[in-house]
Amino acid sequence: MALTSEIGTSGAPATPAGTPPAWSGARRFLANPVGLIALVVVVGLAICALFAPWIAPYDPVKIAPRLRFQPPSWEHWLGTDQLGRDVLSRVIYGTGVALKVALSGTLAALALGAGLGIVAGLGRRAVDGALLLLCDAMRSLPLILFALAIIAIYGPSLTTLIGIIAFSMAPGYFRVVRNQVLVLRSMDFVTASQSMGASLPRIALTHLLPNLLGPIIVLIAMDIPAVIGIESGLSFLGQGIQPPDPSWGTMLSDGYSFIRQAPHLAIAAGLPVIVSTVAFTFLGEALRDVLDPKSGRGR
Amino acid sequence: MTALLEVNDLVVRYPSGSLMDRLRGEPRDVTVLDGVSLTLGPGETLGLVGESGSGKTTLGRAIGGLTPMASGSITLAGASATGEKDGFWREMRRNVGFMFQDPMAALDPRMRLAASITEPLAVNGAGRAERRRRAGELLAEVGLSPDFAGRFPHQISGGQARRVTVARALALRPKLVIADEPTAGLDLSVQGELLNLLNAIQAASAVSFLFITHNLAVARHVTDRIAVMYLGRIVESARTAEIFARPAHPYTRALLSAHGRPGAPPPLKGEVPSLKRRPRGCAFHTRCPLAAELCRREAPAERILGPLHQVRCHFPLATAGDAAPHAFPAPPEPARSTP
């Protein structure tokens, strides 16, 4: 049954085929200088984290009592600390720690929050209500007090840190995912899928996840600086990463103690926190502009 | 002719409003469809017309199993449903294609059109190769070139999106297509193209259409029969030509006059009453130019005015000119439609 007579493709001329949104999105991203710089910085941080043993000039934990508080020099670009350890090497290894905590923390938070969010968004009203209550209860806990209480119980370690971050960040993901699911669920294309007899898991997989991906990626990029902040903060308080492992937070804490003798210590530890935080935030903003479907389709 | 679709005494209720509303003594739920019965034969097009809030969209959704029914029954191609039984609905959904009001909203913005069109096939377990082949066939059927398969919804026009939703509705070769305002927002010439396409598809495949619209000018050309809805009830149904030649219900006449037929009574005054406060007696009496004491007291039963012509009115065919409208004698048994 071919209906060819006078059924032209009617209506306004459409944009040419072959430019899927992902590609045009990448082009738009490259056209944004701030986002591009942020991306370069983030990629640089990732390289530092992954290849620290090859990049770092010295062993970050090797103590050299005779070389304490060396100012920046050709041998030690960022000088040495109170135990004579090379600060640059410690900053580079610290990047790995910071990113490890940030990524595993946010991913754990995402898995927990998004999973519950989808359940709440698709489930019955009672389930949604109960999860919402739980989420609000978690959010109402003051973060630092909660963290210190947990650390008091389980002792400071990387695992505890990631657990704290996952629990404190999960409500954010839960909120966003649940609300998005509720919005998407009432969209006609989801109803259309239902009218075809599609099962809930199928709808979640084919329609919800692809449409949730954009907001989630943005949220991750925006959350990573917050997590880096939490890690540095707890380490600064001596409750996060334990010495001798290099962490920006512990280094900042040390630098703060010796700020009169060696101000370069605090600066060297503080700068990467600021730079990474700003880079991830701007990357998040740029991603939001690119991934928001409205920004690409508006004329 | 056995009916393809038979809807009997369908009632749909939505839970109503907030806790505050309930404390104020308002009813717990709103009856959106109040005892709707209709039949649709194979290859037939039934137009469902009425103002917004008349329940015509809800009726379409209930028939497709998208809205749970409180009571009544739906029978499609011999199989019937009285409640939410999954097995039946799965079978039913294979036989029903949907076209939603807003075609752009009905397409997943992140899915290529080929995937959208063949989604019903995927739900029913079709493989990748079969989907690709059928996508090309379906695009050709609705007059779109194969290169549309790889496009995304934002790369096509409104008229093209309509065609894509037609293709998707036809993917499983359904016996019934429920089309909700299929020409809303289209330019006149594009509207004509789409209606011609639907007619050509019907001529080739004997699919039935439930055509939900508020545009009577369109309904006049493309429907075989028309059912007029008001506040969740069908107040009149008849062959399309009969509705236009001999509208019996004052509401039908008001709708027709709204389309600017000369010499017709002025358009309706006042608002459609809220479903929460459905008027007693005949639901239309608050706006009816002919309303009498009887109408305020008693809901009119269905009357048969001729073959396939039913109306729910105490004074059918009466005009405002009649000095004292007198009630037609009611038939002894309010018969159901038996086409």
Next chain:
Amino acid sequence: MAAIVDLRDVSISYGNVRAVRGITFALERGRVLGLVGESGSGKSSLVSAMLALLPKGASVEGRIALDGRDLYALGERERRALRGREMATVSQDPFTALNPVIRIGRQLVEFQHRLTHLSRGAKRERAREMIARVGISDPAVRMEQYPHQLSGGLRQRVAIAAALLVQPKLLIADEPTTALDATTEAEVIEIIRDMRGEVDGSIILVTHDMGVVGRLCDDVAVMYAGELVESGPVEAVLGHPQHPYTRALLACDPARIETPSRHLPTIPGTVPSPAALPGGCIFSTRCPSVQPVCRVDKPVRIGIGASHAACHFAGAA
């Protein structure tokens, strides 16, 4: 009588693309103009240009004069003042025209903020009167309600009341009935017709519905692919259309087809993109009675009786 709106050779460009080209018409005081065209005809751009609300990057050539003043010779402040006092709009979507969190009454008072000589009480009183005049029952109750408590038809009436409160010289109604169903549409048309006297100037009604034009308008201007193809009094243009596009458009209207038919007329082909216009007449690619000359020579607008049409064969049929 002076023209309220006077357009001389108006073109609108977005970047290098001239989306609207060479529009010339005048609308006299007290007349209602129907601006008709399908999507891609440029009617929305033209209306935005008349309101000086074109998006950034769009440029206007030619002269748009409102009541004798060249709109684009004025400063932005004066133009804004003009929009509030002398031009008013009723938009397509009555759901977005009103602020959802402010009561109707207060919004109607706010709409009159340019009428500085009136007290707040007087403005409220005017608003109440206007609500009653557009056929809304219980105006005092409605004033205290929020937009979501009103149906689509009522909201559109409130929008009309709001537009009329500023006593505009030009009222532009952009597809005011497309979002409404048949009976509500009929009511809104009645109200616009009844309210004609309230507008101390002219009304431009943007629509693609020929039925609405026939019932409401005095003049009609038909646009196609960014150009004005035919204009004139409604009786002349709808009764004896001169341009083949107008004829085709009228033929497509299901309401104008007497005998029910399963095969509806259409206009084959698509509207040419403004970036790739055909040579000669812009309608030549789709015209049922196209001649060789149409593909080469661009027709100029010529007067036939009371109307004007841009077709080589206007007046011949």
